[in-house]
Amino acid sequence: MLNPPKILQHFLLFYTIIIILLQQEVLSSSSYSSSTCDDDDHVIFSFPKFNTSNCKPGGGLLCMGAISPGEGYLNMTTVSSNSSSKSNFNSIGRVLYNKPIQIWPTSFCTSFSFKIFPHYNEIGDSGDGIAFVIAQDNSPSPNQSFGSYLGLQDPLLEGKKRYQQLAIEMDTFKNEWDLDDNHIGIDTQSVMNSLITKNLNSSHIDLKSSKLIRVKIIYDGWKKEIQIYVGYEGNLLSSFLNQSLRLSKIVPSQVYIGFTASTGLLAETNQIHDWIFSSTKLPENSVMDNKKRKIVLASVIPILGCLVLLALIGAPIIRRRMIQKRERIRRMEELERQYTAAAATPRKFTYKQLAKATKNFSKDNLLGSGGFGSVYKGEREYLAEICTIGRLRHKNILQLQGWCHENEQLLLVYDFMANKSLNEFMAGQSFLDWKTRCKILTGLASSLLYLHEECGDPVVHRDVKPSNVMLDADFSPYLGDFGLARLLKNTTGVTTILAGTVGYMAPELIYTGKATTESDVYSFGVLALEVVSGKKASNLIVGEGCLVDYAWDMHTKGSLEECVDPKLSGNFDKNQVIRILTTALACLHLDSNMRPKMRKVLAVLINSDEPLVEIPETRPRGIYVPLYGISNPFSGSNTA
Numbered sequence: 001m002l003n004p005p006k007i008l009q010h011f012l013l014f015y016t017i018i019i020i021l022l023q024q025e026v027l028s029s030s031s032y033s034s035s036t037c038d039d040d041d042h043v044i045f046s047f048p049k050f051n052t053s054n055c056k057p058g059g060g061l062l063c064m065g066a067i068s069p070g071e072g073y074l075n076m077t078t079v080s081s082n083s084s085s086k087s088n089f090n091s092i093g094r095v096l097y098n099k100p101i102q103i104w105p106t107s108f109c110t111s112f113s114f115k116i117f118p119h120y121n122e123i124g125d126s127g128d129g130i131a132f133v134i135a136q137d138n139s140p141s142p143n144q145s146f147g148s149y150l151g152l153q154d155p156l157l158e159g160k161k162r163y164q165q166l167a168i169e170m171d172t173f174k175n176e177w178d179l180d181d182n183h184i185g186i187d188t189q190s191v192m193n194s195l196i197t198k199n200l201n202s203s204h205i206d207l208k209s210s211k212l213i214r215v216k217i218i219y220d221g222w223k224k225e226i227q228i229y230v231g232y233e234g235n236l237l238s239s240f241l242n243q244s245l246r247l248s249k250i251v252p253s254q255v256y257i258g259f260t261a262s263t264g265l266l267a268e269t270n271q272i273h274d275w276i277f278s279s280t281k282l283p284e285n286s287v288m289d290n291k292k293r294k295i296v297l298a299s300v301i302p303i304l305g306c307l308v309l310l311a312l313i314g315a316p317i318i319r320r321r322m323i324q325k326r327e328r329i330r331r332m333e334e335l336e337r338q339y340t341a342a343a344a345t346p347r348k349f350t351y352k353q354l355a356k357a358t359k360n361f362s363k364d365n366l367l368g369s370g371g372f373g374s375v376y377k378g379e380r381e382y383l384a385e386i387c388t389i390g391r392l393r394h395k396n397i398l399q400l401q402g403w404c405h406e407n408e409q410l411l412l413v414y415d416f417m418a419n420k421s422l423n424e425f426m427a428g429q430s431f432l433d434w435k436t437r438c439k440i441l442t443g444l445a446s447s448l449l450y451l452h453e454e455c456g457d458p459v460v461h462r463d464v465k466p467s468n469v470m471l472d473a474d475f476s477p478y479l480g481d482f483g484l485a486r487l488l489k490n491t492t493g494v495t496t497i498l499a500g501t502v503g504y505m506a507p508e509l510i511y512t513g514k515a516t517t518e519s520d521v522y523s524f525g526v527l528a529l530e531v532v533s534g535k536k537a538s539n540l541i542v543g544e545g546c547l548v549d550y551a552w553d554m555h556t557k558g559s560l561e562e563c564v565d566p567k568l569s570g571n572f573d574k575n576q577v578i579r580i581l582t583t584a585l586a587c588l589h590l591d592s593n594m595r596p597k598m599r600k601v602l603a604v605l606i607n608s609d610e611p612l613v614e615i616p617e618t619r620p621r622g623i624y625v626p627l628y629g630i631s632n633p634f635s636g637s638n639t640a
């Protein structure tokens with residue numbers, strides 16, 4: 001047992017430490033004057049007026065993207081006199097001071113002025129705005145960071161990697177997540193998830209007024225607080241926003257600072273005029289994290305002792321409280337579960353919500369920069385999709401998030417797919433390494449197995465092809481577009497219209513018009529050949545595909561690995577290649593009954609000990625037309 005006088009001693013020591021700390025805090029914060037940046041002794045750089053030489057080597061700035069310097073200003077994004085010119089849209093400008101700056105431990109002040117010339121569309125929108133940025137390095141804005149991203153880094157854009165930045169955004173377009181189209185916000189990881197935003201109405205400032213607006217940002221390194229001042233040039237700046245934040249937790253000590261701006265489907269000129277930055281270095285211990293922790297730890301020990309004492313006295317009370325708390329947590333968890341379950345089912349959106357989220361359904365926004373999700377426009381066929389896909393849940397099936405049925409149109413909303421579809425790859429617009437290719441084929445096989453065998457009544461996708469295989473930021477595949485999918489039992493005995501995509505359609509389909517799980521297997525075979533070889537199997541009509549012929553020839557010669565995409569330059573697993581290609585050829589068997597089931601295909605893909613499906617040495621010739629015709633799609637006899 002601790003004896004009471006000892007505890008008292010420890011307490012006195014603890015309070016003394018606290019008082020010393022508090023005094024230090026008060027003294028230091030009063031030592032930092034913060035009226036204007038110029039008052040500070042340590043001006044690091046100043047551009048009283050931008051000019052055309054600033055972007056040239058030695059001009060002090062790194063200008064990237066759409067920056068065009070004028071006399072007295074820099075256009076970060078601009079509207080050319082030809083209002084339909086492509087450069088007005090989806091443009092990104094980023095300008096950084098050309099040397100790294102130490103940002104902590106310091107107190108700093110920066111002041112700049114800018115003008116925004118809106119270029120309103122029919123419904124009175126203009127976008128997207130400008131941001132002051134503190135960035136971990138001097139890399140350019142991500143290629144896709146136009147529009148709502150304001151040229152900033154975002155986890156949705158580059159492989160979900162964590163990028164360290166702090167941005168003060170002056171936002172002129174209201175996105176789904178924004179409060180209005182005239183606000184200032186502080187962002188770290190993503191514009192969609194600001195630390196704080198505040199609209200400028202109460203300050204009587206209109207960002208899109210085309211007037212010169214001044215913003216001053218002060219960071220108090222002692223108080224760990226950022227203060228934003230704003231006003232029209234010539235007026236007094238007024239305090240707009242205070243936010244406490246620890247810069248040392250957000251960005252590295254050495255950073256690049258500057259501005260970014262962007263336009264999306266709306267045009268706008270974002271123009272900066274001048275910029276000054278000053279800072280005062282603070283002693284290392286102003287970061288204080290470690291030191292403070294040590295001091296706190298030293299004082300925690302007596303507190304702990306005290307707590308033990310209290311616990312002994314108050315144990316019964318505390319126990320009752322804890323039981324109550326546990327009950328509360330349990331109830332919360334239950335609610336959360338219910339909520340998640342409800343949120344997971346597709347929901348209905350209004351046309352207006354979608355129009356806003358996708359900037360009026362522009363083509364560029366499909367699977368693009370909206371950050372909201374892809375939206376497909378569809379006809380009646382897609383009703384099938386809501387019914388079919390709405391109940392399917394698999395990690396490799398594109399999840400329907402909701403739909404909208406208005407204005408005689410049906411629109412479907414899916415998860416956002418950062419890497420679009422396998423089509424980009426087939427069109428040679430992106431490169432996939434061998435591991436990724438295997439991951440895609442395995443995921444796809446797994447989703448087809450689920451459709452064919454594991455989700456209740458078998459579902460036939462009917463249109464397996466590269467453009468229906470969506471890829472997220474990690475290149476995980478998602479089978480999408482269930483516009484043609486049908487429950488197998490609904491099609492039995494019904495002659496359906498020939499549907500599917502030539503080149504991926506099993507040959508018997510052309511004669512029977514009836515999609516089966518075996519015809520999906522055939523399409524998978526074509527796709528697997530394409531993914532491995534990087535070549536398109538198009539013009540492949542009823543067994544006349546040169547890619548397939550080539551693969552068979554190579555199989556006959558015993559050198560299947562010749563089919564592999566030369567772009568992989570030998571970086572692949574030869575054994576795996578042979579396993580995949582042999583299985584693909586088996587899937588392409590002209591006799592649908594000889595094709596393996598997806599369960600077998602998946603087993604071969606994920607287990608290197610799984611025996612391969614046997615295939616003949618040379619390509620079988622002839623076309624097999626199953627005789628089952630109308631009554632039984634699973635009966636076996638064939639004719640050549």
Ligand SMILES: *[C@@H]1O[C@H](CO)[C@@H](O)[C@H](O)[C@H]1NC(C)=O
Nearest residue numbers: 046047048049050051053054
């Ligand atoms: C351009 O601006 C820089 C930095 O403010 C200044 O040093 C330079 O003299 C200016 N050049 C011209 C041509 O005005």
Ligand SMILES: *[C@@H]1O[C@H](CO)[C@@H](O)[C@H](O)[C@H]1NC(C)=O
Nearest residue numbers: 068069070075078079117269
């Ligand atoms: C900058 O933008 C303004 C307004 O759109 C335009 O009049 C001016 O020509 C632009 N200057 C440059 C150098 O692009």
Ligand SMILES: *[C@@H]1O[C@H](CO)[C@@H](O)[C@H](O)[C@H]1NC(C)=O
Nearest residue numbers: 080081082083084085086087
């Ligand atoms: C304006 O730009 C568009 C798109 O770049 C181009 O097709 C058109 O010819 C241009 N018009 C003029 C008058 O330059």
Ligand SMILES: *[C@@H]1O[C@H](CO)[C@@H](O)[C@H](O)[C@H]1NC(C)=O
Nearest residue numbers: 140141142143144157158430
């Ligand atoms: C971004 O675009 C540039 C120029 O078009 C290109 O060189 C670069 O590879 C692109 N980066 C990515 C990650 O796509």
Ligand SMILES: *[C@@H]1O[C@H](CO)[C@@H](O)[C@H](O)[C@H]1NC(C)=O
Nearest residue numbers: 179180181182199200201202
């Ligand atoms: C700010 O004012 C604009 C224009 O008057 C208005 O459209 C907007 O809704 C206002 N924003 C807020 C948050 O009140």
Ligand SMILES: *[C@@H]1O[C@H](CO)[C@@H](O)[C@H](O)[C@H]1NC(C)=O
Nearest residue numbers: 227228238239240241242243
């Ligand atoms: C921010 O803090 C300063 C000084 O601490 C104070 O004068 C100012 O009113 C505050 N501004 C806002 C918007 O809260």
